[in-house]
Amino acid sequence: MRHFLSGLALATTLMMASPLMAQNLFEPVIYVNDSAVTRYEVDQRIRFMQLLNAPGATPExxxxxxxxxRLRMQAARRLGITVSEEALNEGLAEFAGRANLDTLSFIDALGQAGVERQAFRDFVEAGVVWREVxxxxxxxxxxxxDSEIDQAFKREIETPIIDRVLLSEIIIPAPPGQEExxxxxxxxxxxxxxSEAAFADSARRLSATPSASQGGRLDWVALDNLPPTLRPIIQALRPGQASQPLTVPGAVVLFxxxxxxxTLRPGATEQVLDYATLRVPSAQDAANVVARVDTCADLEARGNGQTLRQTLSQNAIPTLVATQLAxxxxxxxxxxxxxxxxDVLMLCSRQPALLAQSQADIPVTAEAEDGVEAAVPDANALPDREALRQSLLNQKINAMANAYLAELHADAVIRRP
Structure with a gap:
């Protein structure tokens, strides 16, 4: 979306890219449960995707x-869900706002590129109604x-904070008239x-930078040295992945x-252990206890108040006990x-020390001159627990929504004329 305005320079070319014959403009190309998708709609959606710089803007x-x-709209109708004009207008405004435009300006910009207002409305309406479904x-x-949040925190703690990246680049010149x-x-x-070899081959053929002769390969670079707008794009990649094309003035760029x-966060390798100890007279008594307990709660009940349960950081646990707990x-x-x-010793749980502290407020690293916190987040701080809960909730909802859509697709009758 941030490249939308630069994409408008492609408008004239795009309007000539897939000419439609007047006589088959509204010819159905697909039926979805007897609801027709026309050739014109496909053409409009391709143009819209291209302007949004969406990956894979192909007829397929x-x-x-x-x-x-179509499946989203049909599911909504079966549930009696409709979109009010007010809700639709809010959806249009929200989407246009991503390009820093109001709705009318956005629609006007689309029109200049050959995308009709109705195509935009249909796209947004399907999204709004699906949200309600x-x-x-x-x-x-x-x-x-809570256990899922703890596991997510644990993964966060165990994941190194990326500070250096090894990139390859392709920079393709895009002078006026050659953007498309x-x-x-x-x-x-x-x-x-x-693969890296495939990317390197493309770099040698297409890239217009000195790195092209080395297959686009660059040396290690500190993440902080990259432009702020580029960092999240690179951080979202995993080794062996390429970015989507990025438009910059006069060129298109791939990484x-x-x-x-x-590096791991400070303290990421420290652990907090919850453990219980019950002292009994003999090894046989200990064996009898072990045979009858499955959890720390069982050991506490078995001890009739004599079980000692503690939660301590590793460095605070006596060496002999810590060695056995390991x-x-x-x-x-x-x-x-x-x-x-x-002593019968049972481990109740172990967790990273940072996880044990995760209920605390997010640290800040700066204060305003008047002493009021400036709320500059600590780069090593863990995410807020409630924010992580919401993130996990959204992931689950999205996964279930995708599964529901796949089910609708499997049950639908989709055919070509």
Whole structure:
């Protein structure tokens, strides 16, 4: 969307890219449960996708998107869901706002590029109505458990913070009048980038930079040295992935991530252990206890108030106990001969120390001169727990919505004339 305005320079070329004969302008090309998708709609969706710089703006992708929109609208009708004019106008304004335009200006810009107002309205209406379908059919049944949040925190803690990346680049010149050709070449290069060798081959053929002779390969670069607008795009890549084409003045750019390096957050390797200890007279007594307990709660009940349960950081646990706990998983036991008595030791749980602190407020690294916190987030801080819960909730909702749409597709009668 941020490249939308630059995409308008392609308008004249795009309008000539897929001419339609007047006599077959509204010829059905697909039926979705007897609802026709016309050739004109496909052409409009292709143009719209191209202007939005959407990946894979092909007839096949446009047909797929239109089929899914038909399924969304049909599902809404079966549920008695309709979109009010007010809700539709809000959706149009929200989408136009992503290009920093009001609705009328956005529609006017689309018109200059050959995209009709109705195509935009249909696209937004399908999205708005689907949102309501999801709200009614899916959201009420989705929950995020505290254990899922803890697991997400653990993954966050164990994932290094990327600070250096090893990139390859392709920079394709796009002088006036050749923007569409450059974008098409970039899209093809992105589609072909199934390996570093394939990307390097495209770089040698297409790129207009000194790195082209090395297959576009660049040296290690600090992430902080990249432009702020580029960092999230690179961070979203995994080694072996290429970015989608990016438009810049006079060129189209592609990046391929060959490798990345990062560091763990301070304290990420520290652990907090929850464990329980019950002292009994002999090894036989210890064996009897172990045979009858499965959890720390069982051990506490078995001890009749004599079980000692503690939650301590690793460096605060006595060395002998810490050594024994190191080999245990949750709810596993071991025995420590104390000379005249035996300790039954059970690990209740272990978690990163940072996870144990995750309920705390997000640290800040700066204060205003008047002493009021400027709320500059600590780069090493974990995400807010409620924000992470919402993120996991959204992931579940999206996954279930996609599964629901796939089910609608499987049940539909989709045919060509």
């Amino acid at each position: 992708a446009a047909e797929k998107a239109l089929i899914e929109d 999801i709200r009614q059919q899916i959201v009420p049944g989705v929950q995020v458990r 050709a450059a974008m098409n070449a970039a899209r093809q290069a992105a589609a072909n980038a199934t 391929y991530l060959r490798d990345s390096q990062g 080999s245990l998983d949750a709810d596993e036991t071991t025995q420590i001969n104390m000379g005249g008595a035996v």
